[in-house]
Amino acid sequence: MKEATKICSPQAMRVDRQAAIPLYHQIEKHFSDLISRDVLHPGDQLPGVPSLIREINVNYHTVRQAYENLATAGLVRIIKGKGTFVADRALRSRTKTVVVLNTTPLSTEDGHNYYALAVYESIRATLEELGWSCHLRVIQPDVDPMQYAGRADGCIVFASTSTLPVLEQLHERSVSVVTISGNGELFSSVRSDDRQGIEMLIDHLVGLGHHRIALVGSSFETFHSRRRLDAYCQGMDRRGLDISPSWIYTSRSAWLEDINEQDELFTRLFEGRRPPTALIATSGYMGLSTLQMLHRHKVSVPEEVSVCAFDDSKPMAFASPPMTTIRQDPVKIGQLAVENLMAVLNGKSVESETLVPVTLIVRHSTAAPAKPNE
Numbered sequence: 001m002k003e004a005t006k007i008c009s010p011q012a013m014r015v016d017r018q019a020a021i022p023l024y025h026q027i028e029k030h031f032s033d034l035i036s037r038d039v040l041h042p043g044d045q046l047p048g049v050p051s052l053i054r055e056i057n058v059n060y061h062t063v064r065q066a067y068e069n070l071a072t073a074g075l076v077r078i079i080k081g082k083g084t085f086v087a088d089r090a091l092r093s094r095t096k097t098v099v100v101l102n103t104t105p106l107s108t109e110d111g112h113n114y115y116a117l118a119v120y121e122s123i124r125a126t127l128e129e130l131g132w133s134c135h136l137r138v139i140q141p142d143v144d145p146m147q148y149a150g151r152a153d154g155c156i157v158f159a160s161t162s163t164l165p166v167l168e169q170l171h172e173r174s175v176s177v178v179t180i181s182g183n184g185e186l187f188s189s190v191r192s193d194d195r196q197g198i199e200m201l202i203d204h205l206v207g208l209g210h211h212r213i214a215l216v217g218s219s220f221e222t223f224h225s226r227r228r229l230d231a232y233c234q235g236m237d238r239r240g241l242d243i244s245p246s247w248i249y250t251s252r253s254a255w256l257e258d259i260n261e262q263d264e265l266f267t268r269l270f271e272g273r274r275p276p277t278a279l280i281a282t283s284g285y286m287g288l289s290t291l292q293m294l295h296r297h298k299v300s301v302p303e304e305v306s307v308c309a310f311d312d313s314k315p316m317a318f319a320s321p322p323m324t325t326i327r328q329d330p331v332k333i334g335q336l337a338v339e340n341l342m343a344v345l346n347g348k349s350v351e352s353e354t355l356v357p358v359t360l361i362v363r364h365s366t367a368a369p370a371k372p373n374e
Helices: 023-036 049-056 060-072 089-094 111-129 161-172 194-208 223-238 259-270 284-296 314-318 330-345
Strands: 076-079 083-086 097-102 133-138 154-158 177-180 188-192 213-217 248-250 278-281 306-310 324-327 353-356 359-361
Touching: 023 060, 049 060, 060 076, 060 083, 060 133, 097 111, 111 133, 111 154, 111 330, 154 161, 154 330, 161 177, 177 330, 188 194, 188 223, 188 330, 194 213, 194 223, 194 278, 194 306, 194 324, 194 359, 213 223, 213 284, 248 259, 259 284, 278 284, 284 306, 284 314, 330 353
Parallel strands: 097 133, 097 154, 154 177, 177 188, 188 353, 213 248, 213 278, 278 306, 306 324
Antiparallel strands: 076 083, 324 359
16 A cells, blocks of 8 residues: 555645635545545555644644544545545445535534534434434535535435525435424424424423523524424423513523623623513523522522423533433434434435423522512
8 A cells, every 4th residue: 555645735726715715625625635546556555644734734623623534434444553545436436325414513622512413422322323424514605515515325414594505405406404493384394393392391390399480592583492492481481481581581692601791691690670580491501601690690500490401411410500401312323313303314204393302400500599489
């Protein structure tokens, strides 16, 4: 096997740091194009990771991501201790591929995206068991989605209102798609049962004696946040509980981590005539920020205010106090997304929405109100 050192010279291999396309994808595309044009042949060795890092001045994780994506596509083989080699044509021709699209990268270094990362890992593991490869692609503005999906057998898309134009284009071109947390209109969607989760939290709080319950969300423009808002309003109404306008808050920042905004929220919630005795956060990290806000203003949780959240990432169990949450099942969601996509590819009909049950996890952040609610 010969090492393809000719392709790692600065003249042949360049990355554009100003482009919207991630660096790892630029590297991946460079080698993918060389393989598809038979510039690189089966058995040729790609540059070692350290040498490529030096040549184009990128970090280790960028190169590894590019090489791993090439491997999952069946274009190369990574042999531990030896290097990365172009796969034979037979392997490449029989490998089927699913592209997973998301609006942001998924990284273990960013705890905020733990849920989406867990769903993606489940998708990838399920596909690998079937002998399929899996690509993760970050949706870029003004990039034709067929650049991501054109060579794939099917797509799984993490859906939100911002992905609607992409979904519409994929639908127009008859691409086989299943969405995660979509609205079930253009394509079949797999998601947690948002209504069930909010109902569980309201039932839990009302059972403790709370009637004044507020809802804090990061963005009600996402499909799941909007569903959770609707479930909250309908759930409170069904129980005959009033909702003060000040009890529904949409954070301007993604996770309510801005201290000034926390202070604004505290004033909004607790300086009126009827402050809430309990708060529901629409995500786990929003719940943590809400705890921080209350601690900073010296409000005891749960003695003065109970706090709970829709989401059960690992930090929830280590919060102060440990937080009552709704636990989702990202592994099951990933498995069902693949199952539904396989059905679509085989010409079978699937439900417009597949709902995955959630579980109430009661911890120490919720208790009976100090004084009976009027």
